[in-house]
Amino acid sequence: MSIDWNTAFAPRMRQAKGSAIRELLKLLDEPGIISFAGGIPDPALFPRAEIAKAAQRILGDPALAAIALQYAPSEGYGPLRRFIAGEMTERGVACGTDNILITSGSQQALDFIGRLFLAPGDAVLVVRPTYLGALQAFSAHQPTYELLPAPGSNRTAESCGTGGRRAKFAYVIADFQNPTGESLSLGERHDLVARAAALGLPLVEDAAYDRLRYDGEALPSLAALECTRAGGIDSGAVLSCGTFSKTIAPALRIGWIAAPRPVIEKLVLIKQASDLHISTLDQMVLHEVAAAIGPDHLPRIRGTYRARRDAMLGALAAFFPAAARWTRPEGGMFIWATLPAQLDAEALLRRSLGEAQVAFVPGATFHADGSGRNTLRLNFSLNPEAVAIEGIRRLGGVLHRALAA
Amino acid sequence: MSIDWNTAFAPRMRQAKGSAIRELLKLLDEPGIISFAGGIPDPALFPRAEIAKAAQRILGDPALAAIALQYAPSEGYGPLRRFIAGEMTERGVACGTDNILITSGSQQALDFIGRLFLAPGDAVLVVRPTYLGALQAFSAHQPTYELLPAPGSNRTAESCGTGGRRAKFAYVIADFQNPTGESLSLGERHDLVARAAALGLPLVEDAAYDRLRYDGEALPSLAALECTRAGGIDSGAVLSCGTFSKTIAPALRIGWIAAPRPVIEKLVLIKQASDLHISTLDQMVLHEVAAAIGPDHLPRIRGTYRARRDAMLGALAAFFPAAARWTRPEGGMFIWATLPAQLDAEALLRRSLGEAQVAFVPGATFHADGSGRNTLRLNFSLNPEAVAIEGIRRLGGVLHRALAA
Numbered sequence: 001m002s003i004d005w006n007t008a009f010a011p012r013m014r015q016a017k018g019s020a021i022r023e024l025l026k027l028l029d030e031p032g033i034i035s036f037a038g039g040i041p042d043p044a045l046f047p048r049a050e051i052a053k054a055a056q057r058i059l060g061d062p063a064l065a066a067i068a069l070q071y072a073p074s075e076g077y078g079p080l081r082r083f084i085a086g087e088m089t090e091r092g093v094a095c096g097t098d099n100i101l102i103t104s105g106s107q108q109a110l111d112f113i114g115r116l117f118l119a120p121g122d123a124v125l126v127v128r129p130t131y132l133g134a135l136q137a138f139s140a141h142q143p144t145y146e147l148l149p150a151p152g153s154n155r156t157a158e159s160c161g162t163g164g165r166r167a168k169f170a171y172v173i174a175d176f177q178n179p180t181g182e183s184l185s186l187g188e189r190h191d192l193v194a195r196a197a198a199l200g201l202p203l204v205e206d207a208a209y210d211r212l213r214y215d216g217e218a219l220p221s222l223a224a225l226e227c228t229r230a231g232g233i234d235s236g237a238v239l240s241c242g243t244f245s246k247t248i249a250p251a252l253r254i255g256w257i258a259a260p261r262p263v264i265e266k267l268v269l270i271k272q273a274s275d276l277h278i279s280t281l282d283q284m285v286l287h288e289v290a291a292a293i294g295p296d297h298l299p300r301i302r303g304t305y306r307a308r309r310d311a312m313l314g315a316l317a318a319f320f321p322a323a324a325r326w327t328r329p330e331g332g333m334f335i336w337a338t339l340p341a342q343l344d345a346e347a348l349l350r351r352s353l354g355e356a357q358v359a360f361v362p363g364a365t366f367h368a369d370g371s372g373r374n375t376l377r378l379n380f381s382l383n384p385e386a387v388a389i390e391g392i393r394r395l396g397g398v399l400h401r402a403l404a405a
Numbered sequence: 406m407s408i409d410w411n412t413a414f415a416p417r418m419r420q421a422k423g424s425a426i427r428e429l430l431k432l433l434d435e436p437g438i439i440s441f442a443g444g445i446p447d448p449a450l451f452p453r454a455e456i457a458k459a460a461q462r463i464l465g466d467p468a469l470a471a472i473a474l475q476y477a478p479s480e481g482y483g484p485l486r487r488f489i490a491g492e493m494t495e496r497g498v499a500c501g502t503d504n505i506l507i508t509s510g511s512q513q514a515l516d517f518i519g520r521l522f523l524a525p526g527d528a529v530l531v532v533r534p535t536y537l538g539a540l541q542a543f544s545a546h547q548p549t550y551e552l553l554p555a556p557g558s559n560r561t562a563e564s565c566g567t568g569g570r571r572a573k574f575a576y577v578i579a580d581f582q583n584p585t586g587e588s589l590s591l592g593e594r595h596d597l598v599a600r601a602a603a604l605g606l607p608l609v610e611d612a613a614y615d616r617l618r619y620d621g622e623a624l625p626s627l628a629a630l631e632c633t634r635a636g637g638i639d640s641g642a643v644l645s646c647g648t649f650s651k652t653i654a655p656a657l658r659i660g661w662i663a664a665p666r667p668v669i670e671k672l673v674l675i676k677q678a679s680d681l682h683i684s685t686l687d688q689m690v691l692h693e694v695a696a697a698i699g700p701d702h703l704p705r706i707r708g709t710y711r712a713r714r715d716a717m718l719g720a721l722a723a724f725f726p727a728a729a730r731w732t733r734p735e736g737g738m739f740i741w742a743t744l745p746a747q748l749d750a751e752a753l754l755r756r757s758l759g760e761a762q763v764a765f766v767p768g769a770t771f772h773a774d775g776s777g778r779n780t781l782r783l784n785f786s787l788n789p790e791a792v793a794i795e796g797i798r799r800l801g802g803v804l805h806r807a808l809a810a
Contacts, residue, residue: 251685
């Protein structure tokens with residue numbers, strides 16, 4: 001008897017399939033393609049020498065190496081947890097080591113939060129569009145997605161999903177959101193924290209980009225505002241997801257969740273059942289690098305990305321059709337463009353790859369409801385200015401031709 | 406409004422809590438404790454110099470480092486997948502790169518398999534006792550656990566759970582099982598593969614210990630037998646979970662699943678949503694070390710653990726009560742002891758920690774149904790012979806006193 005795999009899988013997995021977009025974007029490794037599709041840092045900015053030095057110091061010391069290579073606690077490497085707690089505290093989220101779980105990038109933080117909170121039919125409150133990876137992580141639990149109720153609404157968590165579905169948390173990127181690059185204003189932050197508190201609803205803050213501000217004044221995170229409101233992280237209701245992927249190196253896969261202790265305790269059980277712990281070698285290396293890195297590291301990253309953002313904004317103004325609109329982010333890695341309504345970004349991607357060798361991500365991908373077909377996401381962190389300008393020039397040509405057709 | 410976290414969590418998570426045993430075993434780090442509790446390799450056997458050299462070579466080369474530190478495909482590092490496919494092929498499981506997914510140790514392999522196959526109420530077929538980490542990974546999906554039907558049974562996968570629950574897969578460790586140390590005979594392997602095929606049921610083989618054989622003849626894995634039966638991995642129904650944790654270093658967290666391509670394709674989607682990918686640096690380091698390691702590496706591990714097993718078996722014969730029984734494993738890391746029925750291993754652990762400073766894991770932990778209260782698991786891989794003998798001598802004293810009471 002042979003296996004019919006599709007009926008062997010759990011029902012929720014039967015329909016899951018790789019996206020056509022992802023297949024198209026595999027092309028971006030090909031020579032000659034200018035890609036604005038990834039959300040990836042410039043590898044030239046990785047602190048390679050510091051990472052190599054830390055790895056050598058740890059692996060060269062038998063006692064340290066015995067820790068770095070052996071099984072370890074699921075919570076994460078103690079000194080790294082303490083370091084992160086210290087950094088969070090400095091930034092207005094007073095917390096202790098017990099409030100920190102180390103995760104495999106912030107993607108695993110989102111996955112674990114979905115596992116902890118969501119049962120089929122629960123609602124997750126999101127903005128539209130939002131981070132695709134969050135939708136992928138949460139969707140394994142078959143939730144519905146709803147928009148946050150408007151200020152002044154008298155709805156409760158129990159009824160703010162449509163059809164009376166209970167909302168379990170709100171997922172928000174306050175700084176330089178993926179995909180739009182936009183940030184919440186200070187007023188919007190205060191309002192959101194107050195609304196979540198009134199609803200009795202946990203806030204999940206994805207702070208992946210918060211260190212990448214290029215202009216304007218730094219604003220307090222939702223986590224900081226919630227700690228102030230509630231009088232501390234343990235009495236509040238925020239889960240803050242952070243990562244070193246954008247500021248040190250993504251492949252080390254080190255992120256974290258800062259949250260009230262009862263939440264961390266459950267998340268540790270999930271971590272243990274899911275993969276025991278993160279590579280201790282990577283945690284120790286990252287801890288050394290993050291603690292020792294010079295004061296010019298972040299400014300160097302910010303300076304590089306600021307110049308690339310400005311080059312792309314200039315190129316958009318020069319080469320995109322007058323009817324297109326785009327965001328002007330104060331930080332992060334993305335610009336979000338909205339095209340005239342008759343254009344379909346997925347069709348344009350095929351055309352752009354063929355005619356102009358330029359890649360981007362069509363915006364519908366980031367919408368929980370499949371809307372946003374005339375939008376697209378452009379990454380500005382990877383390509384040097386001249387390459388970005390050339391890519392936008394070519395893509396602008398495709399758009400002009402599509403509009404003329 | 407403050408949060409009642411317990412009602413905020415998904416119902417399946419509300420009852421989850423850390424085990425009392427785990428709390429007790431945190432004591433094992435204290436000086437003076439002799440621990441047989443872990444399932445951990447001797448760090449003196451880690452190929453530290455080779456790991457350091459590989460890390461330095463990769464991080465010292467800007468082109469390699471740019472790969473090692475950047476985002477990477479969810480499937481895993483190509484050369485490592487190819488290497489594993491080659492090793493599997495050599496060992497009777499002919500497969501290609503597309504049949505391999507890299508996971509964070511074999512724990513993540515088990516977690517992903519649970520996610521892919523299980524819905525609440527599905528049955529998983531297991532032996533009793535079995536690996537605790539597998540039960541933890543699968544239990545997130547609220548399955549029931551059933552024993553494999555006896556040979557000659559005419560039940561089908563649809564009806565081999567009690568109450569007509571559908572069995573989704575059988576989970577088996579054929580070599581040096583955790584916790585008992587026992588292996589399936591060749592006849593039992595053939596029988597199991599035939600029974601699973603007759604039921605139309607996937608076999609999940611956990612091969613974590615298969616390289617650690619100290620005596621006797623190597624037997625074909627279930628995966629190898631299933632490939633022979635079905636004419637290839639893609640037409641068969643086996644998922645083989647492997648790991649480098651026991652032979653290179655656990656903290657690098659590198660394991661894999663070898664499976665038919667339709668299964669790998671779904672697992673890659675799960676990987677992507679769960680943590681994007683494994684640390685590329687660790688994958689590249691591990692690939693270099695595994696490919697370059699000398700022919701004396703595995704024999705050295707085997708020789709060390711063989712001597713430790715023999716010392717523990719000798720001490721058990723010398724110091725344990727005559728009424729106790731234990732396994733004599735041909736490999737792996739564990740001996741399983743069965744005490745007279747009136748003894749409770751959890752109560753004995755408390756007493757042993759207090760009176761003798763010796764730790765072990767009570768056997769009920771490994772039973773899906775809570776039976777096995779008079780059993781215990783003893784790890785023999787970590788402690789040098791003299792320490793193991795002293796620990797068994799002290800533990801034997803506790804047992805003699807408990808029986809005399």
